[in-house]
Amino acid sequence: MPNPEYQDIRKLDLFSQMADDNFTSLMRGAYVQNFPAQIELITEGEPSDFLHVVISGSVDLFSVWNGRDTSMATVRPISTFILAATIKDAPYLMSARTLEKSRIALIPSQDVRAIFDADNNFARAIVTELAQCYRSVIKAQKDLKLRTSLERVANYLLRQQRHAGGGPVFALDFEKRRLASVLGMTPENLSRAFKGLQPYGVKVTGTRVTIDNQADLENFAKPNPLIDSFKS
Amino acid sequence: MPNPEYQDIRKLDLFSQMADDNFTSLMRGAYVQNFPAQIELITEGEPSDFLHVVISGSVDLFSVWNGRDTSMATVRPISTFILAATIKDAPYLMSARTLEKSRIALIPSQDVRAIFDADNNFARAIVTELAQCYRSVIKAQKDLKLRTSLERVANYLLRQQRHAGGGPVFALDFEKRRLASVLGMTPENLSRAFKGLQPYGVKVTGTRVTIDNQADLENFAKPNPLIDSFKS
DNA sequence: AAGGCTGATTGATAAAAGTCAATCATTCAG
DNA sequence: CTGAATGATTGACTTTTATCAATCAGCCTT
Numbered sequence: 001m002p003n004p005e006y007q008d009i010r011k012l013d014l015f016s017q018m019a020d021d022n023f024t025s026l027m028r029g030a031y032v033q034n035f036p037a038q039i040e041l042i043t044e045g046e047p048s049d050f051l052h053v054v055i056s057g058s059v060d061l062f063s064v065w066n067g068r069d070t071s072m073a074t075v076r077p078i079s080t081f082i083l084a085a086t087i088k089d090a091p092y093l094m095s096a097r098t099l100e101k102s103r104i105a106l107i108p109s110q111d112v113r114a115i116f117d118a119d120n121n122f123a124r125a126i127v128t129e130l131a132q133c134y135r136s137v138i139k140a141q142k143d144l145k146l147r148t149s150l151e152r153v154a155n156y157l158l159r160q161q162r163h164a165g166g167g168p169v170f171a172l173d174f175e176k177r178r179l180a181s182v183l184g185m186t187p188e189n190l191s192r193a194f195k196g197l198q199p200y201g202v203k204v205t206g207t208r209v210t211i212d213n214q215a216d217l218e219n220f221a222k223p224n225p226l227i228d229s230f231k232s
Numbered sequence: 233m234p235n236p237e238y239q240d241i242r243k244l245d246l247f248s249q250m251a252d253d254n255f256t257s258l259m260r261g262a263y264v265q266n267f268p269a270q271i272e273l274i275t276e277g278e279p280s281d282f283l284h285v286v287i288s289g290s291v292d293l294f295s296v297w298n299g300r301d302t303s304m305a306t307v308r309p310i311s312t313f314i315l316a317a318t319i320k321d322a323p324y325l326m327s328a329r330t331l332e333k334s335r336i337a338l339i340p341s342q343d344v345r346a347i348f349d350a351d352n353n354f355a356r357a358i359v360t361e362l363a364q365c366y367r368s369v370i371k372a373q374k375d376l377k378l379r380t381s382l383e384r385v386a387n388y389l390l391r392q393q394r395h396a397g398g399g400p401v402f403a404l405d406f407e408k409r410r411l412a413s414v415l416g417m418t419p420e421n422l423s424r425a426f427k428g429l430q431p432y433g434v435k436v437t438g439t440r441v442t443i444d445n446q447a448d449l450e451n452f453a454k455p456n457p458l459i460d461s462f463k464s
Numbered sequence: 465a466a467g468g469c470t471g472a473t474t475g476a477t478a479a480a481a482g483t484c485a486a487t488c489a490t491t492c493a494g
Numbered sequence: 495c496t497g498a499a500t501g502a503t504t505g506a507c508t509t510t511t512a513t514c515a516a517t518c519a520g521c522c523t524t
Contacts, residue, residue: 063378063458064378065374065454065459066383070374070377072370072373072374072377083363084363084367085367087359087363088363088364088367088464090367090464093367093370093371116356120352123359124348124349126359127358130366131315131316132320133366134316134365134366134369135316135317135320135322135325138304138325138369139325140373141369142295142297144376144377145295145304146295146296146297146298147297147298148481150480151298176501176502185481186482186483187501187502187503188484188503189480189481189482191502191503192481192503206489206502222297222298226295227297380511381511382510407471409471409472417512418512418513419472420474420512420513421511422472424473424474424511438472438519
């Protein structure tokens with residue numbers, strides 16, 4: 001296994017506990033490739049030929065229906081996507097495109113399913129990963145159904161703040177138009193939402209966010225670990 | 233294993249392939265109980281002590297935040313719920329309540345995790361189940377984010393029609409207020425949505441739905457297997 | 465058969481969110 | 495350094511959805 005990137009993949013929870021042999025044979029069939037920005041890697045509805053691992057860059061998972069489209073999630077290094085489709089040998093439910101120049105490992109789904117049958121540690125890791133994914137989507141669903149767009153924006157800011165270390169100044173990690181789509185609103189409304197949060201001590205200029213009055217914002221946003229926590 | 237209900241549970245995909253010994257030991261710790269309607273079985277945020285199996289009746293999975301609540305899904309016999317929380321040993325993300333008099337098997341989560349570690353067939357079945365659950369939520373998410381409420385109602389009717397056999401007359405399987413909540417709208421708007429679908433040949437009286445013009449409705453609803461199919 | 469309960473519907477209104485068009489800001493290629 | 499291109503913002507307006515209040519319908523109990 002000459003490729004040093006495989007060591008990074010090996011460290012992922014998904015692959016760290018499996019037998020050496022099995023990991024090696026998984027990687028033998030895999031290939032790593034560089035993609036420019038804005039390349040559509042997979043298209044929803046197509047058969048799931050590869051499990052993808054983002055090594056560097058970032059990938060947008062999105063979906064389209066009847067001329068509309070929406071961002072479902074962003075995948076950042078190092079993690080996988082399209083695991084559920086791979087396991088079920090079912091069509092992709094989402095499309096994926098690179099947001100920037102990205103390095104991506106492609107592991108044939110067939111191999112993943114074969115090793116999944118052979119390696120119990122791998123199978124267990126997949127369970128944990130899928131349970132995690134499931135719970136993340138449930139949280140997103142609750143966010144969408146229980147909160148207004150202003151509340152979603154407020155809670156997103158608090159999550160992002162925590163993610164960035166917890167200080168009062170931090171950066172948005174999305175393009176705003178895509179953030180709007182992820183949050184289920186239009187870019188115009190996101191702009192207005194940022195303004196609407198000014199009374200709670202929020203300032204957004206460009207990609208830089210300042211939270212002047214943490215208590216005020218939290219009192220409005222009412223963050224809840226059952227919706228907003230990253231783990232568990 | 234004296235209890236004949238265990239044979240029904242055994243037939244579930246989740247349990248059908250596991251070793252006899254392991255199934256028996258799972259069931260030894262389990263108990264089956266009757267609950268009246270409108271009983272809250274579990275509350276979000278609590279530790280996941282039991283995997284639940286609905287044997288008869290039906291269960292509403294719902295969630296609450298800041299005084300609002302929303303129905304996430306309905307569980308009907310025979311299937312399980314709260315699998316992801318059980319596996320991850322994490323708090324429930326949703327609450328559950330019986331919709332009617334229901335018979336429910338409770339399997340200690342600890343046992344499920346123990347057997348999961350010991351029985352590879354069981355672990356694999358869990359993977360399949362979780363992948364299925366994950367994909368269902370993704371579909372629901374797409375339904376919510378890509379469609380207006382009128383479109384959601386139209387597509388729900390088409391799904392329900394197919395589920396009921398495909399004929400032009402069928403019954404709603406929810407109370408309307410709960411259907412509204414599942415679809416992410418108010419009961420008032422659901423009423424109006426039914427009226428709004430009259431031009432497409434839809435008649436709803438009480439729980440009875442008639443679709444006079446299948447082609448018209450489908451042309452409006454634009455159902456898509458990547459959102460609306462039950463399987464895969 | 466008469467209330468009384470619950471859920472459904474309707475109408476009026478308000479709030480939230482989307483659309484369209486114009487303008488502003490920033491970035492980046494030449 | 496300039497200007498084209500892209501994304502962000504703003505304002506005016508429309509559409510969608512929610513809210514509130516009243517009424518209606520079905521069903522259950524007595």
